Amino acid sequence: MKVWIVMPARDEEFAIGGVIDGLQREGWRDIIVVDDGSRDRTAEIARAKGAVVVSHQRNLGLGAALRTGLEEARRRGADCAVTFDADGQHDPREVRKLVEAIDGADLVIGSRRSVNIPLNKRFGNFMLNLITRLMGGPLLDSQSGLRAFSRRALEAIRIRSDRYEVSSEIVINARRLGLRIREVPVSCYFTDYSKARGTTIASGLRIFFRLVRLRLLYG
Template sequence: MDRAGGRLLDGSLTAVSAPLDARVLVVLPAWNEREALPIVLAEIREHLPGVAVLVVDDGSHDGSSALARANGVDVLQLPFNLGVGGAMRAGFRYALEQGHEIVVQVDADGQHDPRDVPRIVERLADADVVIGARFAGTGQYEARGPRRWAMWLLAGVLSRVASTRLTDTTSGFRGAGPRAVELFAFHYPAEYLGDTVESLVLAARNGLRIEQIGVSMRERSAGRPSQSPFKATVYLARACLALAVSLLRRRERIVPSEAAVV
């Protein structure tokens, strides 16, 4: 058994994961996820007892903030929709101000299994950013046609940028260690698609070590998916364009100690 993740040798999960310490903050960016949030928060309480949780309400109009507060978690309520990048930058800033050294991003729709969080945290002992990857030998997720080609292209280019093999660079299930939290709190890309490919380019160019672990993705707990297969294909095409722009954009290397004064 993986000592921190509760994963057996056959890949199955035990009922309860190892406890996490006070350094860890689980951040859930949420946009109109009132239906799914109670299920996701209940799972986090069950499998990650005592962990600090922050819901960043990204301009929801369905009462997501009120529901999250009723479930006893801290909430940052953004006045309008900024997208995942803007929501996560707010989450990283909150973590830095509250003294959390590790941030794990978990989707509010239930597709990410909280029992994988300790495995991500454990790997952060040797890395600065850890991606929960769908295409790393775990789970049954498959992509076909243009989506597969786009994901393959993104993974190939970013593997070279990060000097490590990456297979799922658009996954939103990822953890950030102390150096990454300090960097992302002030420089996390907030523009469209910046939370995925551009954030990895930013991390790599600032000397952060990026790794991945295999995870299984699930169907959303409740509510409607925001993307149809066609929209997902368009999303990945735009992600390729965003990658090209981020690689061509000239960025100075950011010294972490200077982040607080930017």
């Protein structure tokens, strides 16, 4: 199975080198980093580590970065693509678990298990998971950045959103298309660095309204 890791990244020069090193130690050499308008050395470091770097000239958002990365993985003949956050919260050893679970599934969600998830993020994730379910998706850790896509899913799912609502959109879309969805527990590590990144309560509200708009688009 040809597996590509897809990593959206913006201004991650302090973490991305170590994240790529960890993936490579686990045997994952085919890595696509989507540099989403970074103003630091993110792209330079990723390229020096041997990753394929695709750059957006300006910041377009998480959804746009995932769309670019997954399209590139599909173009390069991926049988499976695994999305992986660049801030160091995911364990590279968990990738194999998702790749193995894709046998018999089309979309595998890495459901995060951590005792140190900040309360605001825990609450925000709960609310967005609930909203995702109400809009047609299963109640998984829909906001997890650790996911595996089968070739069928890569060809079927078309991402429309540009921002953080993409995480819910992927799950809703997969259910709507009749794709087989599986959830596997994974570890995650929220450092002070990763706690400061990602969604906030304010961004959660913006995600909600964008999801409503997407729901109207999909019908």
